[in-house]
Amino acid sequence: MTFWSAKGPTRPLILLVDDEEEILVALTDLLEDQYEILSTTDPLQALELLREHRDVATIISDQRMPGLTGDQLLMQARAFSDARSILLTGYADLEAVVSALNQGQVQAYVHKPWDSDALRSLVGEVTQHCLAQRALRTEQALLRGLMEALPIGLVFSDRDGRCIRSNVRDEAESGAEIEQAHFSETLWPEITAMREDVRRSGQEERLVGEVLTEGDGKTSTRWHELTRLALAWPEGASPADAWQVSMDRDVTSRVVMESRLRQAEKLQSLGTLAGGIAHDFNNLLAAISGSLELLEDIADLDEASMALLRNAADSAQRGAVLTRRLLQFGRPREARLSAVSLEQLLPGLADLLRQSLKKRGVPTSSAPCALCIEEFPLDLPPVWSDADQLEMALLNLCVNARDAMADGGTVRISVRVIEQKRTDLPAECCPDQAVALEVIDEGAGMPPEVAARIFDPFFTTKDVGRGTGLGLSSVYGFLSRSYGEIIVDSVVGEGTRMTLVLPVARVSQERVALPEGSTDEIGRPLKVLVLDDEAPVRMVTAGFLSQDGHEVTAVASLGDALKQVDPAAPFELAIIDMRMPDHDGLACARALLDVLPDLKVLFISGHTDDMPVPENGLLLPKPFTQDSLRKAVAETMQSVSPDAS
Numbered sequence: 001m002t003f004w005s006a007k008g009p010t011r012p013l014i015l016l017v018d019d020e021e022e023i024l025v026a027l028t029d030l031l032e033d034q035y036e037i038l039s040t041t042d043p044l045q046a047l048e049l050l051r052e053h054r055d056v057a058t059i060i061s062d063q064r065m066p067g068l069t070g071d072q073l074l075m076q077a078r079a080f081s082d083a084r085s086i087l088l089t090g091y092a093d094l095e096a097v098v099s100a101l102n103q104g105q106v107q108a109y110v111h112k113p114w115d116s117d118a119l120r121s122l123v124g125e126v127t128q129h130c131l132a133q134r135a136l137r138t139e140q141a142l143l144r145g146l147m148e149a150l151p152i153g154l155v156f157s158d159r160d161g162r163c164i165r166s167n168v169r170d171e172a173e174s175g176a177e178i179e180q181a182h183f184s185e186t187l188w189p190e191i192t193a194m195r196e197d198v199r200r201s202g203q204e205e206r207l208v209g210e211v212l213t214e215g216d217g218k219t220s221t222r223w224h225e226l227t228r229l230a231l232a233w234p235e236g237a238s239p240a241d242a243w244q245v246s247m248d249r250d251v252t253s254r255v256v257m258e259s260r261l262r263q264a265e266k267l268q269s270l271g272t273l274a275g276g277i278a279h280d281f282n283n284l285l286a287a288i289s290g291s292l293e294l295l296e297d298i299a300d301l302d303e304a305s306m307a308l309l310r311n312a313a314d315s316a317q318r319g320a321v322l323t324r325r326l327l328q329f330g331r332p333r334e335a336r337l338s339a340v341s342l343e344q345l346l347p348g349l350a351d352l353l354r355q356s357l358k359k360r361g362v363p364t365s366s367a368p369c370a371l372c373i374e375e376f377p378l379d380l381p382p383v384w385s386d387a388d389q390l391e392m393a394l395l396n397l398c399v400n401a402r403d404a405m406a407d408g409g410t411v412r413i414s415v416r417v418i419e420q421k422r423t424d425l426p427a428e429c430c431p432d433q434a435v436a437l438e439v440i441d442e443g444a445g446m447p448p449e450v451a452a453r454i455f456d457p458f459f460t461t462k463d464v465g466r467g468t469g470l471g472l473s474s475v476y477g478f479l480s481r482s483y484g485e486i487i488v489d490s491v492v493g494e495g496t497r498m499t500l501v502l503p504v505a506r507v508s509q510e511r512v513a514l515p516e517g518s519t520d521e522i523g524r525p526l527k528v529l530v531l532d533d534e535a536p537v538r539m540v541t542a543g544f545l546s547q548d549g550h551e552v553t554a555v556a557s558l559g560d561a562l563k564q565v566d567p568a569a570p571f572e573l574a575i576i577d578m579r580m581p582d583h584d585g586l587a588c589a590r591a592l593l594d595v596l597p598d599l600k601v602l603f604i605s606g607h608t609d610d611m612p613v614p615e616n617g618l619l620l621p622k623p624f625t626q627d628s629l630r631k632a633v634a635e636t637m638q639s640v641s642p643d644a645s
Helices: 021-031 043-052 070-077 094-103 116-149 185-201 252-298 303-330 342-356 387-404 471-481 535-547 558-563 585-595 626-637
Strands: 013-017 036-040 056-062 084-089 108-111 152-157 163-166 203-213 219-230 244-250 338-340 369-373 383-385 409-419 429-440 485-491 495-505 527-531 551-555 573-577 600-605 618-621
Touching (some): 013 043, 036 043, 056 070, 070 084, 084 116, 338 495, 342 387, 369 387, 387 471, 471 485, 471 495, 535 626, 573 585, 618 626
Parallel strands (some): 369 409, 527 551, 600 618
Antiparallel strands (some): 152 244, 203 219, 219 244, 485 495
């Protein structure tokens, strides 16, 4: 047995089978300049070669061979090979030829001896036919696979709207059916209108909403992006006569995501707006609350008038707290960790949490949501956290609990001390204790697949426009950055328990207003410069300082401040607003320190989240009371001079 193989991977592959080697040599010489050749004298070996080389395009086989005749060889080859075949014979065996044509599906019969040109031409024709059939099957397989794999609905139709091919339904249903049968009935009017538009323009695209009704009567909207365009078939056809393809893509998730992104942008805009007005608003509150406090000290009022005065002062302070929380909600910042007392934080937050449980637009007679803050355990330690962001986390959890209780119920908040399991805590935290702050509702609960995703950004089960999907993800992010964690325990039909695990702060890390050994009193009058562009705030600040016996000079600009500087009798303390039209607080401090190197500086401002503060500088937020100003002045005078550079 002998076989030859000619190199040339880009040429079609032909298998030659004949029990006479001379015939194989002659055929190889005739065809090797155009084809890659495999040849063998053994028909059984030919079958093995076909199994190894599935790209054989043409088989040229002798009829009479020992062991296996040509027609039998070709019949067996048809079971696993799509190669075309040519039968060679030197005998006028009509029965064998008929058998080969019927069973082996022979494409041609050639009598020995052959005409070289005719045989070469015949081999070329048979081979090209095989390659063309393979290419067609490949294209069909690719098209079928693509249509089945595409996450969009495709419908090819003729000029009359009859479906030719579709992946929306079984192709057996295609044919004379109108293409609309392959789309949801609610989309038919759009499909019909688009067909007419494409005949004029060649392409059309629309976003269509489809309202679906669930089994429980609730409705939801599925959004479809419909695209229709004319195909260049038949060749040279105008858009009016051409075939068309309609594509239906479900873009509900994209539309919902875009809506939530717009909600997030609105939230960011709220933060920008709040930041813009916070400084002015807190200046107003500072003037109001400070004036009321000064009036309380100098006016001789009866008990009823004094109660009204104190009520107004308390309302101004609550306005300041509300502004701070609005800023934190609209423009979240990095956590500023310190020791936080939950015994002080939760009672002060209770009114706001109760307000958050009220359902807007719902009659007061319907089932309300109540808040219950359970009794604190004895000797509850402070937690190492950010008070502002912890408040926002509790607010988010209470709002979610309210939305989960469609029929009303009670939101319970409890606190307990547990064992600390984290080992990556900073030095400010106790290694063995943690505090579990639980928010428990009596709502519908969540299935496991929903509970597993609630901390993903933009994931929400609320209707479009009612939630951004950012609340719980922001809570998760805050806790991750402050060495805490959140644990979800939810049972469908019973409710949800959200547990915030917070690290315990070491007692030595609790916040102290003044350095060790200092007092609220300076012990002597100071020469103080007050620099603030807001006249009401200057008046209040100067009034507080004057009542404490200090010599005060109040100015509205840096230029006026520099004119008041007397090296012979220098200012000891400057109280500077962080935001002013001409120069910010840092620039003013640098200019004053250039001429008064020993000057102590206290910064005041209504909003400083986006402004740098000197590392050694002290910041007093507006509005402030006389007592808080007195403490800040004492702490500033005992501190290291700020480096305003």
